[in-house]
Amino acid sequence: MKAIHVMPGHLARRFQQIAVAVFLTEVENAGYDLTPVQYAALAAIDGNPGIDQITLAGLIAYDRSTITGVIDRLAQKRLIARRESSRDRRARELNVTDAGRRILRGMTPAVEAAQRRMLHGLTDKEAGELVRLLQKAIAAGNELSRAPLREAATG
Amino acid sequence: MKAIHVMPGHLARRFQQIAVAVFLTEVENAGYDLTPVQYAALAAIDGNPGIDQITLAGLIAYDRSTITGVIDRLAQKRLIARRESSRDRRARELNVTDAGRRILRGMTPAVEAAQRRMLHGLTDKEAGELVRLLQKAIAAGNELSRAPLREAATG
DNA sequence: AGCGGATAATCAGTATACTGATCAATATCG
């Protein structure tokens, strides 16, 4: 058996661990208080006003079960509004509030800084290559997790 | 703001998500029932008989707080024995049981298959490069998470 | 010897993830 430090599974977990820590540090230093997951959800709702939770989950690859809690917390912070859809009474329409938009715009520099910092051990060329390889591996494995990425319906 | 699909933080989360799903599927198909985290802990204890929990946590980069539960579950499954250290009554000495060793040996092929499958979208060369880049990025960011990787004391 | 700081383990609380179940509402098809 190879050492754990060579196993992709361990490296995946460890990289994610560092990525989250870096994100939280940068964002907190900038005076904000959102998790990476909450940020991605907020940004996706901002780009897709009135989106329902299942479609949102697909856009950012969250489990349908996980997204309920994430939306709860964003709503509790008054960063989004959640209301029953008129077209489908099972669904909730999600929209970013003015406060949510302010937060989103304000924390963007910190989020971008975090993205750079989590790769700061790599050259620019290496960073680009890592992103490319991760995208390729993820695309090939998309359907293997319970929460695959889904395109928004174009219809 | 760049699309989420280009952000290293999102890719980290997504790759980890897929890696865990692939691991659990392969392991379950082989008739075993351990999580990636439990497997890594069991393997590390097997390679370091009598290790204490903090040192173990450092070897596999787990939080000191998380490892308590992981060890609990391994002990409950009778895969490891946990007993008070004679040299330091604060510490617990961990050892793999015979059953634990059987499980560990038996599931190794499934674990290795999982490592390959989570990279199956990449060529061998790309897979090697991804591992190298992840290792490099992780080494540079090691101290940024609460649970950095620590070498075993050589003393 | 004894005090103060460090350390091993655990705990309570919060936030992802996932499994599988449930409920209400909608879509589909004979």
Added chain:
DNA sequence: CGATATTGATCAGTATACTGATTATCCGCT
């Protein structure tokens, strides 16, 4: 049209992760 299947959302239960606190113990230094 009406039985059936599907879908959106939520929930209970389990397993990582992390924060920060606590307890018991050990170690270094005077």
